[in-house]
Amino acid sequence: MENLPPGVAGQVTNRDEAIKSLFLEETTTGYKMVGFGILSIVLVVVDHLSDYLDEIRAGLTVIATPVLIAADLPSREANEIREMFSTRGDMRSQIGELRQELILLKAKTEKMAALAAENNRLRGLLGSAAKLQDNVLVAELIGVDPDPEKHEVIIDKGSREGVFVGQPVLDAQGLMGQVISLSHFTSRVLLISDPSHSVPVQVSRSNLRLIAQGTGVTNSLELVHVQDTADIQVGDLLVSSGLGKRFPVGYPVGIVNKIEHDPGRPFAIVTAVPSALLDRSRHVLLVFTEKELARIPEVSSDGDGR
Amino acid sequence: MATVADSPSNGTWVIALTFFVAMILAVMPMPEFAPVVLGYLRPEWVVLVLIYWIIALPQRVGIAVAWSSGLFVDVLLGSLLGQHAVAYVVVAYVASSLYQRLRMFSVWQQSMIVFATIGLNQLINFWIESIAGLTDWNIWYLLTSVMSAFLWPWIFLMLRYLRRRFHVS
Structure with a gap:
């Protein structure tokens, strides 16, 4: 060995290591499988039976957000390219249609405001609680569950915007579903067409x-x-x-x-x-009912008082 | 030369990138006009990538990588935490105990093994979901493993090209 140049000796030890690494120690793989397997099953059981893991899931979902956004890019880009290639005439006629629709809707809203006021006055006469307008937050779809058995979508508003679990979700036509889990920036919505809903x-x-x-x-x-x-x-x-x-x-x-x-x-x-376009709406509305709105300042004032 | 090949972080970014792309493909929404059946044709991209790296570099990619990627997929898909993790760990165990034989197989023989392994993965996921009362058995689930086995040769060739091109070892 002493006669060999240092490079060759290095190669020999490299080859030894290479041969060693060819054969994995099967026993450690087995132990690892059992260990990680049991850990996963414990996680599954805890996650199914309790909500202790919701915080961890929310944290990991924040890390996973880039994947969701990247996966949504092609459809988003497709929409943008389609808009880019629409002609000036198309755009103008579309704007015209939208203006007309806006005027119609405005007229309807005016009437609606008067009706709501009248309704509340009559309710007041009857002694029942007044119905207030619900507040909404617009959110955009960024993902759809790939499993065709599950009707779930992911939207781009999360606990940062005050979204909560159980919050109703609408589109322009009707009821879409409810929020089932949250992270900081995103939340998951169960649609009304899911068999479990x-x-x-x-x-x-x-x-x-x-x-x-x-x-x-x-x-x-x-x-x-x-x-x-x-x-x-x-x-x-x-x-x-x-x-x-x-x-x-x-x-x-x-x-x-x-x-x-x-x-x-x-x-x-x-x-x-x-009524809602469950598989087509890209923009959805998150509803804050008056009860939820009332609850938020109440909690904060309690916190200040103590 | 020897020091480059020996450094343990050689090409880690290539491995990470392939997993990242596989996860994107796993959650990419189908176009709205596509029929529902197409949803079942989506192969298990992450498992395919996992199997490849276990066969190619068993000393670097193993049970631990399988578990963490499975947990990440659970978060992405909103399934029970640990559900895909346990399935991936079993797949990784099967692949890492067979990797020497798999290297000798032709790519279509490998496809058969991939079909069986991904079928096992589907079965474990289905067991957990059905025990939790979240799903009903559906014969279409098998399409996933058929599609994955069918795509395996191309995935294999592509990832092997990437591994050789970037000297991942």
Whole structure:
């Protein structure tokens, strides 16, 4: 060995190391698998049964935000490129349409303000609590759950903007879902079409109270336990009933599109089409009801007082 | 030359980048006009990348990397924390006990193993979700492993090119 130049000796030891590294110590791999496996299963159980891990999840979600934003880039860019290539004439006609729509909506709002005032006055006469306008926050979609079985989306507003778990989410057409988990910058929204989601609704024509359950298909909701003699028709509008205290009263949820009376079954089979464009809306509204707004200053004043 | 090859951080950024891209592909939204079935055709990008690096560099990428990437995927997908982590750990164990044989296999034989391993990954995820009462069995889940096995040769060639180009060892 002494006769060999130092470079060769180095190569020999390198090769020895290389050969050593060819054979992994299988026993440590086994121990590691068992260790990490048990750790993961403990995490799964704790996460499923409690909310101790929500803080950790929120922290990790902040780290994961760049991935979500990067994944959303192509669709965002596609929209922008589409806009870039639309002609001047297209843009002008679009602006014209939007102006007309704005005037129409303004006229409607004026009427609405008067009606709301009148409604509150009448409620005052009846001695019941006044209905206030709900405040909303506009958010943008930045991600969709890749699993087709899960109807969840990710929006770009989080606990920093005051979003809370259970907050109702709307789009311009109707109720979309509710917030189920939060991080600093983003939050995850469960859509009303998810099979694990139900909304208390009422038929706006007959005030019949029902529950609309998600089916796992974006354009269909199922109304459960509808009696065969119930006053419900195809074309009826379903609005949120406010029972369950999660969703505010009176937002459109869907329109009944099929009623089947099967003599072999105890209840009628009724389905509805959601009013919200669940798979198409990019901009959504987060609703702060007056109760939530009232709660925030109350908490802070309590904190100051002590 | 020897010192460059020996430095343990050689090309860590390449490995990290491939995982980053795989995670982006894993959560990339489908176009709105795409039919729902397309959603099931999405391969398990992160597992494919994981299997490749375990076969290529078993002394650097192993159970620990599998666990942390699985936890990260759990956060990205909003699944139960640890659910993908445990599945990835099992996949990593299978891959790292077979890596010497896998290196000898042709790329299509490797595809078969990838099919079985990703099927196992899907099964573990499904078990956990069904015990937690979050999902129902759906035959379409198997499409994921079919698609992953089908894409494996290209992923393998691409990652091998990257590894050789940037001297990751």
